[in-house]
Amino acid sequence: MQLQARVALVTGGGSGIGKATAITFAREGAKVAILGRTKSELDKTVAEIEAEGGSAVALEADVADEDAMRAAIAKLIETYGRLDVVVANAGVNGVWAPIDDLSPDEWDKTIRINLRGTYLTLHPTVPHMKEHGGGSIIIVSSINGNRTFTSPGATAYSATKAAQVAIVQQLAVELSRHKIRINAVCPGKIDTEIQDNTSLRDEDETAVPVDWPEGDIPLTEGAAGSSLDVADVILFLASHRARHVTGVPIFVDGAQSLLR
Numbered sequence: 001m002q003l004q005a006r007v008a009l010v011t012g013g014g015s016g017i018g019k020a021t022a023i024t025f026a027r028e029g030a031k032v033a034i035l036g037r038t039k040s041e042l043d044k045t046v047a048e049i050e051a052e053g054g055s056a057v058a059l060e061a062d063v064a065d066e067d068a069m070r071a072a073i074a075k076l077i078e079t080y081g082r083l084d085v086v087v088a089n090a091g092v093n094g095v096w097a098p099i100d101d102l103s104p105d106e107w108d109k110t111i112r113i114n115l116r117g118t119y120l121t122l123h124p125t126v127p128h129m130k131e132h133g134g135g136s137i138i139i140v141s142s143i144n145g146n147r148t149f150t151s152p153g154a155t156a157y158s159a160t161k162a163a164q165v166a167i168v169q170q171l172a173v174e175l176s177r178h179k180i181r182i183n184a185v186c187p188g189k190i191d192t193e194i195q196d197n198t199s200l201r202d203e204d205e206t207a208v209p210v211d212w213p214e215g216d217i218p219l220t221e222g223a224a225g226s227s228l229d230v231a232d233v234i235l236f237l238a239s240h241r242a243r244h245v246t247g248v249p250i251f252v253d254g255a256q257s258l259l260r
Helices: 016-027 039-051 066-080 104-122 126-131 155-176 227-238
Strands: 007-011 031-036 055-060 085-088 094-096 135-140 180-187 198-200 249-252
Touching (some): 016 031, 016 055, 066 104, 227 249
Parallel strands (some): 085 135, 180 249
16 A cells, blocks of 8 residues: 555546546555546546445536636645645647648647646645645656657647656656656556547648557567556655655656657
8 A cells, every 4th residue: 555645636536547547546545536527427536446345526627727727626625634645647639730730729729738737737726735744746748759759749738748848857856855856757668548539630740650560669669558557656756665766757658769
């Protein structure tokens, strides 16, 4: 029970990596606040946790909406009284298109959710972590923008993912005096639903044609990783086992990014 008596917030917790993380945390003893925009998904995750004897609460909010985030965090504190772990996981792939075709509105939407959303996850939660003597923050970034730059048209997405790692490294120093650790996980191809939210346009203009006969993920011969593969790394970073780890991006990609 690595997170016994801890309280954790997981954004984007209704599906994919967020859901796997929330369930993993609950199994390790944490009380989990699951935040997202789709109430039915949140309620389902809460029900799964409660069915196993865990404790969870659903927080319906858009991570890019300041008022909604402040209200959600207030509900979390009212429910559990403290906050020890924050997982900033919510995000979108958005529109991937040539830079001269990508519209300002499409650019702004990706930046709003992925980057403003990360900021608004940290801004109202860090004071509570300071108040209770520290904690752990994990930001879910990506290999895109950090090790790989070949995803066709992913300029806005890659910019947000690179910025998230910069935030981690900046805040690792700033927050260390408060005993708050902050790290990033950078998944490669993971079997989640985020690809369903990707709008890919004019791929032939931006794609780099490369063929990997044995697959582009060496560790698994091309098979995508699972959400649990990422959740287990997040659990490590949230736990006392990572007590001297901060400011670090960890790549969870089966060596995929080393081919690109």
